Amino acid sequence: MRRFVPVVAALLVTSAAHAEDFSREAFGLPVAGLTESGEDAFYRGRVEFMRSWAFPPQGGDNSGLGPLFNRIACVACHEKEGRGRPPDGPNERMLSMLVRLSIPGDDPHGAPKPHPAYGGQLNEEGAPGVPGEGRAAMSWEDTSVRLGDGTVVPLRKPHVDFVELAYGPIDGVLFSPRVAPGIYGDGLLEAVPVATLEKIAAAQGVHGALNEVFEVAAGTMAPGRFGWKASSPTLKQQIAEAFLGDLGVTTPLFPEAQCAEAQQACRDAPKSLNQPEVSAERLADIDFYNAHLAPPTRRNADDPQVKRGEMLFASIGCAVCHVPRLETAAHPRYPASLPAQTIAPYTDLLLHDMGEGLADHRPDFKATCRQWRTPPLWGLGLVPVVNEHSLLLHDGRARNFEEAVLWHGGEAEAAKGGYAALSKDAREALLAFLRSL
Amino acid sequence: MVSSPSRRRFLESCAAGALAGALPHAAQAAVRQPVTVLTNHNDDTLSLFEKGFEKANPQYRLKFVWFMPPDAMKYLREPANASPDVWWQAAPHNHLADMAKDGFLQPLGIAKDGLPASIGALSLEGANDLYHASQLTAFSFFVNSKAIREQGLPWPEDWPVLAGPAYAGRIALSDPWTVRFGSQLLSVATQSFGWEQGWALLSAIAGNAVIMSNGLRDEVISGHQPVALHIDTVPNAEQRFRQRMERVYPKHGAIVNAGYIGLLKKAPNLDGARAFAAYVLSAEGQVLLPKSDLPRLPIRPDAYAALGKEQFDPFAAQAAGQFVYQPTDEAPGRSTALAALFAGLIQDKPQFSKLWARVHAAETVGRAADVAEARRLLETIPVAKDFWKDETLSSAFKPPRRPAAEGGAQPPAAEARPQQAQVIPGQPNGLTLPEPAKPIVESWRAAFRDNQTRAATLLDAVKA
Numbered sequence: 027m028r029r030f031v032p033v034v035a036a037l038l039v040t041s042a043a044h045a046e047d048f049s050r051e052a053f054g055l056p057v058a059g060l061t062e063s064g065e066d067a068f069y070r071g072r073v074e075f076m077r078s079w080a081f082p083p084q085g086g087d088n089s090g091l092g093p094l095f096n097r098i099a100c101v102a103c104h105e106k107e108g109r110g111r112p113p114d115g116p117n118e119r120m121l122s123m124l125v126r127l128s129i130p131g132d133d134p135h136g137a138p139k140p141h142p143a144y145g146g147q148l149n150e151e152g153a154p155g156v157p158g159e160g161r162a163a164m165s166w167e168d169t170s171v172r173l174g175d176g177t178v179v180p181l182r183k184p185h186v187d188f189v190e191l192a193y194g195p196i197d198g199v200l201f202s203p204r205v206a207p208g209i210y211g212d213g214l215l216e217a218v219p220v221a222t223l224e225k226i227a228a229a230q231g232v233h234g235a236l237n238e239v240f241e242v243a244a245g246t247m248a249p250g251r252f253g254w255k256a257s258s259p260t261l262k263q264q265i266a267e268a269f270l271g272d273l274g275v276t277t278p279l280f281p282e283a284q285c286a287e288a289q290q291a292c293r294d295a296p297k298s299l300n301q302p303e304v305s306a307e308r309l310a311d312i313d314f315y316n317a318h319l320a321p322p323t324r325r326n327a328d329d330p331q332v333k334r335g336e337m338l339f340a341s342i343g344c345a346v347c348h349v350p351r352l353e354t355a356a357h358p359r360y361p362a363s364l365p366a367q368t369i370a371p372y373t374d375l376l377l378h379d380m381g382e383g384l385a386d387h388r389p390d391f392k393a394t395c396r397q398w399r400t401p402p403l404w405g406l407g408l409v410p411v412v413n414e415h416s417l418l419l420h421d422g423r424a425r426n427f428e429e430a431v432l433w434h435g436g437e438a439e440a441a442k443g444g445y446a447a448l449s450k451d452a453r454e455a456l457l458a459f460l461r462s463l
Numbered sequence: 464m465v466s467s468p469s470r471r472r473f474l475e476s477c478a479a480g481a482l483a484g485a486l487p488h489a490a491q492a493a494v495r496q497p498v499t500v501l502t503n504h505n506d507d508t509l510s511l512f513e514k515g516f517e518k519a520n521p522q523y524r525l526k527f528v529w530f531m532p533p534d535a536m537k538y539l540r541e542p543a544n545a546s547p548d549v550w551w552q553a554a555p556h557n558h559l560a561d562m563a564k565d566g567f568l569q570p571l572g573i574a575k576d577g578l579p580a581s582i583g584a585l586s587l588e589g590a591n592d593l594y595h596a597s598q599l600t601a602f603s604f605f606v607n608s609k610a611i612r613e614q615g616l617p618w619p620e621d622w623p624v625l626a627g628p629a630y631a632g633r634i635a636l637s638d639p640w641t642v643r644f645g646s647q648l649l650s651v652a653t654q655s656f657g658w659e660q661g662w663a664l665l666s667a668i669a670g671n672a673v674i675m676s677n678g679l680r681d682e683v684i685s686g687h688q689p690v691a692l693h694i695d696t697v698p699n700a701e702q703r704f705r706q707r708m709e710r711v712y713p714k715h716g717a718i719v720n721a722g723y724i725g726l727l728k729k730a731p732n733l734d735g736a737r738a739f740a741a742y743v744l745s746a747e748g749q750v751l752l753p754k755s756d757l758p759r760l761p762i763r764p765d766a767y768a769a770l771g772k773e774q775f776d777p778f779a780a781q782a783a784g785q786f787v788y789q790p791t792d793e794a795p796g797r798s799t800a801l802a803a804l805f806a807g808l809i810q811d812k813p814q815f816s817k818l819w820a821r822v823h824a825a826e827t828v829g830r831a832a833d834v835a836e837a838r839r840l841l842e843t844i845p846v847a848k849d850f851w852k853d854e855t856l857s858s859a860f861k862p863p864r865r866p867a868a869e870g871g872a873q874p875p876a877a878e879a880r881p882q883q884a885q886v887i888p889g890q891p892n893g894l895t896l897p898e899p900a901k902p903i904v905e906s907w908r909a910a911f912r913d914n915q916t917r918a919a920t921l922l923d924a925v926k927a
Contacts, residue, residue, distance in 0.1 A: 101506055
């Protein structure tokens with residue numbers, strides 16, 4: 027039986043879509059009102075999400091890891107369905123982040139052109155007999171910024187070096203280090219109509235734009251909305267890309283293992299008896315699971331300091347891109363379990379120029395080297411509880427909300443300036459609001 | 464719509480930016496030696512150990528080769544395959560012992576300060592230092608606390624609670640004939656409570672229970688059966704699924720098995736392998752085990768002090784006399800005999816459960832001697848505690864030996880022990896009744912039938 031709560035006011039978010047559990051499980055709960063068969067699909071999907079993959083040809087249902095890969099399970103990077111983190115230093119490996127690679131130019135579909143020896147993503151691990159590609163060593167350079175009242179806020183800037191390279195030089199590569207994002211609420215984001223996003227882009231006064239990416243299932247270009255640069259058009263494709271890129275596991279969308287030209291051992295590695303290694307049914311289960319992970323409910327929303335912070339968030343311009351409320355349509359694949367509703371993701375799903383400070387110098391379809399998709403802010407206040415860290419932004423460089431705000435540039439320069447000009451009390455109020463999300 | 468700069472200009476500036484970021488820090492990252500770990504632990508556990516180990520040992524980086532134990536053995540036995548350095552196995556069966564006998568392991572050679580040699584009769588050390596237990600699995604009740612509350616049932620703190628009338632039709636119990644853990648349970652009860660009293664409890668619980676070969680988890684998760692008798696790993700895992708399941712360690716509990724770690728003889732990085740094994744067995748490593756999504760019990764008593772009072776401590780339970788069960792009498796033949804006894808007890812399960820219901824109903828209205836006698840008949844086991852000392856009987860239950868392979872080649876050690884192969888509920892027990900044992904089992908079944916007929920007659924007489 028459905029238990030969706032009707033919207034009773036314009037600013038009231040449909041509560042059934044949100045999870046009221048603020049423990050370490052806060053990001054792993056289903057939206058309310060799933061039918062029994064929906065619950066079955068959700069938990070079948072969770073089995074896939076938590077599955078540890080084994081090297082072919084062994085492993086039965088687990089068979090398919092590699093030949094080149096980063097981790098052995100989805101949950102390894104998306105711990106508790108939450109955010110990954112970067113290494114503290116160059117001798118710590120990337121456990122929940124990855125580095126996208128390319129060379130200048132596009133593939134036939136407009137995607138970044140893979141590096142001839144290392145492909146589109148650095149896979150640090152290999153199956154037995156297949157050398158892992160190498161390692162991305164991350165180090166940090168201290169810097170700082172001075173606020174309007176003289177307060178100096180320390181910042182840190184990442185550097186990535188490629189070491190232990192197994193397939194020759196990687197000179198000339200374009201690269202983009204990215205932490206694993208939280209995966210809750212994605213079904214709701216997928217249900218926001220493109221027309222709504224276009225309307226926001228037209229009205230917001232900055233230069234937000236939809237990415238235009240290749241939709242594999244349809245064989246056509248489509249608006250992008252998932253990933254740090256909105257390079258995936260659908261949740262299912264995003265999941266299939268992660269299966270292939272992170273685990274080396276094939277799906278009906280990407281049925282071929284990814285081995286670069288120079289990687290003969292990769293091409294010679296044993297194949298799984300399951301082809302593709304994730305069937306359409308199992309891919310559908312994990313798609314259902316991901317789509318129905320509920321974003322957590324806000325905490326302390328009525329606290330006076332939080333309310334003041336919320337007003338400041340709007341008044342200094344943050345809410346222009348981190349749009350507080352969006353209206354969804356019924357989800358295209360799950361209209362019964364994800365009906366039209368109001369959500370509070372604090373994103374416009376659009377690409378924005380974030381300035382040179384955050385630039386990754388690697389274009390991705392229409393996203394330029396300075397553009398990033400506005401990341402949703404819902405649930406970020408619970409990251410310290412769920413993932414035991416407070417690291418933010420695409421590469422985890424920001425150690426807290428304040429640092430994240432102060433890395434903004436480009437189209438967000440004015441909003442950052444607005445924050446920097448606030449009094450200490452006002453800044454605290456704004457940060458309290460962000461912690462309540 | 465914003466006008467975008469030309470793609471060419473962006474590509475040029477992107478390339479320049481990327482290169483500028485890539486080069487200056489290369490010297491900072493030291494080259495680290497890989498340590499390859501063959502394992503079937505879940506990813507969350509591996510991630511915790513990976514972070515901890517690499518932080519403590521920055522000269523090494525871990526590489527996991529994930530295979531279930533049967534596949535791991537196949538992999539190790541294939542000469543063309545590169546050898547991992549370490550084998551770290553999650554329970555249930557000690558496949559490392561099998562492979563150690565076949566010469567695949569080498570001594571651990573690490574300091575063992577703080578590591579106990581055993582818990583009860585379960586040895587934690589491998590012969591010749593070839594492996595060591597790294598985590599424990601305990602017997603537990605798998606409890607749907609919401610269903611317990613909604614059905615107004617007493618909290619299942621120990622076995623006798625499950626033997627009471629409140630739990631009639633509300634327990635899931637593994638069939639000892641088809642599920643290996645089910646036959647282990649019979650020994651846990653009869654050792655923990657004594658032969659006669661333990662069997663009496665088993666009889667009453669069986670009267671209340673639904674006997675199942677698989678699907679216990681779903682029964683409890685759905686609330687159809689609020690309690691199942693299970694190993695703790697399963698309720699631990701289920702806490703990530705559906706709804707919060709609780710794990711209750713009863714006052715009369717047991718360690719049912721351990722997982723092990725060992726170094727492979729052909730380890731390319733022996734120092735790294737040793738460092739990883741030492742870390743897994745260290746106090747720092749052991750406290751990580753209960754923090755995983757699939758929590759397990761540490762094998763270091765000192766780890767429990769760091770984990771706080773909420774953490775169940777099997778060593779404290781052992782010291783307090785709560786763990787009487789010792790797995791030493793789980794010889795295949797004896798397990799078969801016990802499972803056959805239980806099968807005899809429940810040979811007419813509907814009638815058997817009805818008899819127990821009648822006894823419970825009669826007891827609540829205060830009927831006396833005949834009802835007590837009916838209960839005694841249902842609780843009686845037709846063999847004495849030392850029945851296995853009867854050599855005629857025990858030899859009748861001995862499993863037939865497998866014929867030796869042709870040409871003198873020996874079958875793999877694990878394949879030679881099919882009846883010890885699995886301890887996972889829901890996995891086949893592989894019990895077979897040897898021909899000489901059949902008349903013995905038939906006599907037991909007749910004794911159970913006779914007792915149950917007499918009990919029915921007594922209950923008829925008192926109109927219960």
